[in-house]
Amino acid sequence: MPRPDVSPATPAASAEVLRIDALEVGYVVADGVAPAVRGVDLTVRSGELVALAGESGCGKSTIAQSVLRILRPPGVITGGRILLEGEDVLAMSPARLRRVRWARAAIVMQNSLTALDPVHRVGDQIDEVVRAHRRDHGGGRHRTTGELLEMVGIDARRGRDYPHELSGGMRQRAAIAMALALSPSLIVMDEPTTALDVVVQREILAMVTALQHELGFGVLLISHDLPLLTRYADRIAVMKDGLVVEETTPAELAVTGGVDSYTRRLVASVPRPGTWEAA
Amino acid sequence: MTATLVTVRRSGARRRRIPVIAIVGLAVLAAACLAALLAPWLAPYPPDVPAGAGSQPPSLEHPLGTTTQGFDVLSQLLYGARTSLGVGLAVAGITTVMGLAIGVIAAYRGGWTDSVLSLLTNVFLVLPGLPLIVVLAAFLPPGPSTIILVLSITGWAFGARLFRSQALSLRTREFVAAAETAGMGRLRVMGTQIVPNMASIIAAFVVNQVVFAITAEASLEFLGLGDPTTISWGTMLFWAQTGSALLLGNWWEFVFPGLAIALTASMLTFVNYAVDETSSPRLQARELVHRFLGTGTRSSSLITPVRRTDASS
Amino acid sequence: MLLLLRRLGFYAIALLIAIAVNFFVPRLAPGDPASALVAKLGTGADQASLESLRTAYGLTDDPLGVQFLQYLGNLATGDFGLSISRFPSPVTEVISGSLGWTVLLGSVALIIAYLLGSTLGIVAAWYRGSWFDRTVPPVLIFIGSFPYFFLALLLVYVFAVGLGWFPIGQAYSMPPEWSWEFVGDVLWHMTLPVTTVVLVTAGTWTLNMRNAMMSVTSEDYLALAEAKGLSVRAVVFRHGARNALLPSVTLLGGMIGAVVGGQVMVEIVFSYPGVGMILMNAVSAHDYPLIQTLFLIITVTVLAANFIVDIVYVLLDPRTREVTA
Numbered sequence: 001m002p003r004p005d006v007s008p009a010t011p012a013a014s015a016e017v018l019r020i021d022a023l024e025v026g027y028v029v030a031d032g033v034a035p036a037v038r039g040v041d042l043t044v045r046s047g048e049l050v051a052l053a054g055e056s057g058c059g060k061s062t063i064a065q066s067v068l069r070i071l072r073p074p075g076v077i078t079g080g081r082i083l084l085e086g087e088d089v090l091a092m093s094p095a096r097l098r099r100v101r102w103a104r105a106a107i108v109m110q111n112s113l114t115a116l117d118p119v120h121r122v123g124d125q126i127d128e129v130v131r132a133h134r135r136d137h138g139g140g141r142h143r144t145t146g147e148l149l150e151m152v153g154i155d156a157r158r159g160r161d162y163p164h165e166l167s168g169g170m171r172q173r174a175a176i177a178m179a180l181a182l183s184p185s186l187i188v189m190d191e192p193t194t195a196l197d198v199v200v201q202r203e204i205l206a207m208v209t210a211l212q213h214e215l216g217f218g219v220l221l222i223s224h225d226l227p228l229l230t231r232y233a234d235r236i237a238v239m240k241d242g243l244v245v246e247e248t249t250p251a252e253l254a255v256t257g258g259v260d261s262y263t264r265r266l267v268a269s270v271p272r273p274g275t276w277e278a279a
Numbered sequence: 280m281t282a283t284l285v286t287v288r289r290s291g292a293r294r295r296r297i298p299v300i301a302i303v304g305l306a307v308l309a310a311a312c313l314a315a316l317l318a319p320w321l322a323p324y325p326p327d328v329p330a331g332a333g334s335q336p337p338s339l340e341h342p343l344g345t346t347t348q349g350f351d352v353l354s355q356l357l358y359g360a361r362t363s364l365g366v367g368l369a370v371a372g373i374t375t376v377m378g379l380a381i382g383v384i385a386a387y388r389g390g391w392t393d394s395v396l397s398l399l400t401n402v403f404l405v406l407p408g409l410p411l412i413v414v415l416a417a418f419l420p421p422g423p424s425t426i427i428l429v430l431s432i433t434g435w436a437f438g439a440r441l442f443r444s445q446a447l448s449l450r451t452r453e454f455v456a457a458a459e460t461a462g463m464g465r466l467r468v469m470g471t472q473i474v475p476n477m478a479s480i481i482a483a484f485v486v487n488q489v490v491f492a493i494t495a496e497a498s499l500e501f502l503g504l505g506d507p508t509t510i511s512w513g514t515m516l517f518w519a520q521t522g523s524a525l526l527l528g529n530w531w532e533f534v535f536p537g538l539a540i541a542l543t544a545s546m547l548t549f550v551n552y553a554v555d556e557t558s559s560p561r562l563q564a565r566e567l568v569h570r571f572l573g574t575g576t577r578s579s580s581l582i583t584p585v586r587r588t589d590a591s592s
Numbered sequence: 593m594l595l596l597l598r599r600l601g602f603y604a605i606a607l608l609i610a611i612a613v614n615f616f617v618p619r620l621a622p623g624d625p626a627s628a629l630v631a632k633l634g635t636g637a638d639q640a641s642l643e644s645l646r647t648a649y650g651l652t653d654d655p656l657g658v659q660f661l662q663y664l665g666n667l668a669t670g671d672f673g674l675s676i677s678r679f680p681s682p683v684t685e686v687i688s689g690s691l692g693w694t695v696l697l698g699s700v701a702l703i704i705a706y707l708l709g710s711t712l713g714i715v716a717a718w719y720r721g722s723w724f725d726r727t728v729p730p731v732l733i734f735i736g737s738f739p740y741f742f743l744a745l746l747l748v749y750v751f752a753v754g755l756g757w758f759p760i761g762q763a764y765s766m767p768p769e770w771s772w773e774f775v776g777d778v779l780w781h782m783t784l785p786v787t788t789v790v791l792v793t794a795g796t797w798t799l800n801m802r803n804a805m806m807s808v809t810s811e812d813y814l815a816l817a818e819a820k821g822l823s824v825r826a827v828v829f830r831h832g833a834r835n836a837l838l839p840s841v842t843l844l845g846g847m848i849g850a851v852v853g854g855q856v857m858v859e860i861v862f863s864y865p866g867v868g869m870i871l872m873n874a875v876s877a878h879d880y881p882l883i884q885t886l887f888l889i890i891t892v893t894v895l896a897a898n899f900i901v902d903i904v905y906v907l908l909d910p911r912t913r914e915v916t917a
Contacts, residue, residue, distance in 0.1 A: 028567045069583040073568040077585045101821035114812040129820045162910040402606045407894045409853025410887040494739045537742040545737035577722040581818040
């Protein structure tokens, strides 16, 4: 079923929340820099779910971590621009970056068990990010932790639990609730459902798209799970060896099976009992 | 068949660069051992016969001074090195072998054997060392052999736990499985596959144990549990204490043997630390970036640096 | 709580083994145990001492098993035998009071060394590879490999005998009373001994906390904490150090037994009225009942301290607790 245009809950419904221009990222090695991302252009609009697909090692996770500049050493960004609501992340001072982080863009990581601090309660981990950014959001009121948890389908009282006391699916929902705490315009999801079972995967992505309808944020979804992407993504960018080899939509993909040879191989390698669920 | 196994083992072993300081440290230890061995030729006086007036500060005649009873400190130091280093090396050797045997066997056989051996290991680890040593040593005739025996009985547990956890992680590696399916006996697998791959851990452990043994031995002798008639760095300190060298102001009586112990111990500890440091992969990743950027603080704040390699913006 | 019960059981087994050691060691000495012991006493051994030894060790003619049970019985009723060097005072009387001083010295030294060392370790880890990281841990380790008693002697010689800033020994110089003056006097006397122990042990805490921090900073949740735009302080302490505490506390348990030995030496050098002095005098006087009782008492103290550490660990790590419904 085709996804309807996002009705503007935010002022500029089709504004670019993320714009990546000619991004180059590499890893420092003994005699130079080994390139991992070799010139990538990507755009995510308000309310859009853009998927970045490809096999492991193609550079998609590198891009995900670069958006907020949390790529670990020996990672280094060597060229391009990353614009969050028009402002270049790569040109920001550390102080500015800290204020923008989570407020403009948030991230949901793959393994929620290792991504949430095991010694603090889930609710506290959400509270702290609101407190940390309190100075910057003089205007509107933030949602409370309880409201955020309810929004993702978790009983508000579970906020008192520790991460290990929640199931994998609930943890990931909590991570999403945390990501929404400051009402960012973009959420990056780095293989958020890979560690979960199939049914839970679908539920979570359905929830995310529903929330997108309601709140209007954009999503950059990293995944290698093609069937999942064709069901929930608005656009799919296929990556190989640090470059985007094809940008398409689920509808087109169903018809063409991919233009680039790599895409075709990717599509063909998926075991499919039925047909594409693109329409 | 043997050739294949050897090849597989090699690819499993890690190669480490040995830093200069490790070589320097070991050279110092070797020099000390050499000096100890050559004591009869190097020492200017016999260590157990008064060689001059008592309580003489360092001078040309007696470079390290004399004790209250007139023994030459330098000669005592050289002869004492034989006992101190000898005991240190002996204990290190024994505890390493014991720890290896118990640890590797426990890890490899698992089950009841492992449970019992691990329980025993943990008990000896939690019981306070010195009081236990004192209890054992008090009932046995004083002397270096007793000290070696007692330190070995109380000191094997540390190695047993360390080697067990190492062997456990090695046990699941491919080359062990390959050896087992090839029909190699369990003892041979342990001896030829598991132990050689722990070589660097064992080396670091031995160094550690030498430090422990030398220090513990000196402590025991200082307490009076050694044989006061044998000469070692520890007994020199014992005599210094009982002879009130401190109050008499004879600092050379305890500073030199104490320094000998302290320097040997600290040099060895340092060697271990230095080797540890240079083989950490995390350091290498951050070091690479730091060198690449050429500047900046070393803070661990996670902000991916931007260094443009192209000419345009 | 199952974890804690299991630990308690383990400590009970360890204590039993310690008691068994106490029981069997005198019997392992060649010859008739009592005579062998008496032979070591040399002059001054009279019939009364012999009898005291015999009962202290349960050296009757009963079979070994019965003797052991008798020994256990004696221990349970608090009968540790009579001291030989201070005959006929019971051993417990000789020891009483000294344990308190040892625990006081040990606790203060442990807390200071732990806090100081750990803080330095956190800084060293955060600024990995900086001049601080390259000098402070190695220097502390260097100092820490000196034997306890040697450092103690050095400190005494320089600061007490030489400069006269601190007393040469003892725990206090004025008659004990409950006043601030007395507390000050005690602290003044404690300074050098505590400093000795801190110098030797701080390096271990620094290194341990540093390594723990380094492995914590490579965890996902720390990257996420940074991504949340939290302040450096929140990242380092609320998320970093708070998690690094866990392996640090584990080491604390392991170190207690080891530090006791060193502290004994320090007490001897400073003539501090703790168990160290008593042990040394017992050794030189061949006062076996005293030596063995000290061993048991120190062991119990160490095991108790270990258990406290276990409790602290459970409080710090929510994953060890049972899941509440």
